[in-house]
Amino acid sequence: MDGQAQRYDAIILGAGAAGLMAAARAGQRGRRVLVLERADRVGKKILISGGGRCNFTNLGAGPANYLSSNPHFAKSALARYTARDFLGMVERHGIAWHEKTLGQLFCDGSAQQIVDMLLEECARARDFGGEVAIRCGEEIDSVEHGSELGFAVTTQSGHHAAPALVIATGGPSIPKMGASGFAYDLARQFGLKIVEPRPALVPLTLGGEEVLFREISGVSAPVVAMAGPKGKQASFPEAALFTHRGLSGPAILQASSYWRPGETVTVNFLPEEAPGWLTGLKRTTPRLTLRAILRERLPQRLADILADRIGLMSELGNAPDKALAEAEKRLAAWQFTPNGSEGYAKAEVTVGGIATTELSSKTMEARRVSGLYAIGEAVDVTGWLGGYNFQWAWASGVAAGDAL
Template sequence: MTEKCNVLILGAGAAGMMCAIRAGQRGRSVIVIDHAKAPGEKIRISGGGRCNFTNIYAGPKNYLSSNPHFAKSALARYTPSDFIALVGKHRIPWHEKTLGQLFCDDSAKDIIRMLLAEMQAVGAKLRLQTEIASVDAVPTGGFRVSTSSGVIETDSLVLATGGKSIPKMGATGFAYRIAEQFGLGMIETRPGLVPLTLEPTQLEKLAALSGVAVPAEISHGKTSFREALLFTHRGLSGPSILQISSYWKEGDSIRLRLEPELDVAEHLKAAKKVNGRQSAQTALSEILPKRLAQHLVERASISTHLADLSDKALNALAAHAQDWQIKPSGSEGYRTAEVTLGGVDTSHLDSRSMQAKTVPGLYFIGECVDVTGWLGGYNFQWAWASGYAAGESV
């Protein structure tokens, strides 16, 4: 038996559920299907289980895309304030951490429950543990989708199946295959918001620093981020590294400026005046983790007291901390990447509706589209905004 609906959404994540809610509010009959056992799995694990559900500063400047203007329309029409109002309606307590990042006070599951309640209120049906066998266009209009639980015919088909990041959560490139099936272009995909790795020789030199964290400004070209840096047994991680990873390309170097709020050279010179008998390592340890201070002094081949070091030598030592060039060998890949860069080419989509320009009724939203946000709630805001935009049109 063939089931029919106005809107069929593939993917019960953030974007898919938001699209279902808005389409249902407009009186459309909606079915959402997903192969997972539970909806919103990425929501559940995000933010350490508390879901960094938006960022109050979210705007087009916080997103990477081959067309930086594409995201403007959706982001302007569904803003962080709109989502905060929805959270408030459901009386979910939340707090702001740093840099405009908003988190649930209690659990990310509060956001999932909120979305499910909104879907239920508009009569949207949710089918989990459902596999998709085939997607075909119907000659008279609409689409026919064969699933493990039967055939569904729909006027509008929305792809909200995400990207390739975190495959253990069930991520696949399904949306990309459907885009190519219907002749839409693709921007090459790669892992984003991901730890960077170092080649074995570099790793060996930095082995003693594994587990050390420090405030840092990480730069690639003209782009830089000031957040924590973490040295790991594979290479470099922490928020600042995840941010810069979306801009970094293989073969490029990045610049590390440790303790960017401080002038390390001036600190060393001041320490020399106060107590020239102390070692450079001791002076550095006042502002940097001890293991890191030791590493930097060894790199600079310094073993004398501060009194024996010229200002030029102190400047050179400071440069090891605040002008440190490192060339990563790669990244940890999709296994630990928070997002997927690239995806469905935005030039093939209408920016107001997210509909394919050449295939009426076919929509792509969320992570599968070539729009990728910074770390800190920006990708969820894109999911809400793109889902809402499609829901307005389907």
């Protein structure tokens, strides 16, 4: 690195949600910040989120809504910058919003409003004696550390140096948006451990006898989906969607973050029914069949396939109570064994990433590399579907931005 490097107080790699938030926060503390983005524009994942309306946070966001090898790590940042704090910024910028189910907040208009807001916050740095320069289309050729310049970053446009470097390049989910494992490569370069990444919030695929369920592609139903180790299963009461490849929909996407290859996903198709409901119907309406009962409660094609698999064809009055109890149990805990997922191409986020043991939960700074920070999806903190991952991006970005 020669002496002609442009110097800054901090260089942030990645102009997504976390990177822009950190840049705005540091800039408004009077820092000179350079943001380098590989894509041709900032905030690409923000723009496609929430069907283009950006599910920008969740009012219920708390540590319990996140997966991490250290479930306590996210507590500090989430407590210091809450969903209400971000909502306050949204309202100051005059962005109209609405709440959907389960505390999910969306723009009334377009996700572009959130990107514009973040860029305006970066521009406000000048009011505080700071500066945020954002450069898109920048491929990182090398990152070095240890010289008198601190961190030296070389791109095709030149040399840049700063005493602080923030890794905000996300994970490998949605590669068509330019996502990659660059954050992990960089972390390894500096000796930081990585928790093995895997696709999360991702549709699951079915094979074997379960291929039958692909025949009802497009059918959706409210269910409770469960996945994870026995005794510690996470449970999600939302819609499941059958696809031409397997299972999707919010309940399945949520469960997928907890699912590991070889494990099952459990689905309760009739979560409103209490134990004993079928034997109760036998007493009151003995001439009904299970197929007819399921058709009243579920989409017809789903009802038929479940009835066929259970195989209880007689009228309820002619069925033994034991057989009805078994049918109840199966409908309340239907076991699917996915043969895989649709991978990073369809995954909304990544579970795993830079190990939290390497970072300060207060500042996001690497414990063993002074001036190196990691934020957002690059870190081993992954939120549920519904605005939680954005809230982690905002909170971790603020934590780092306040420390730069």
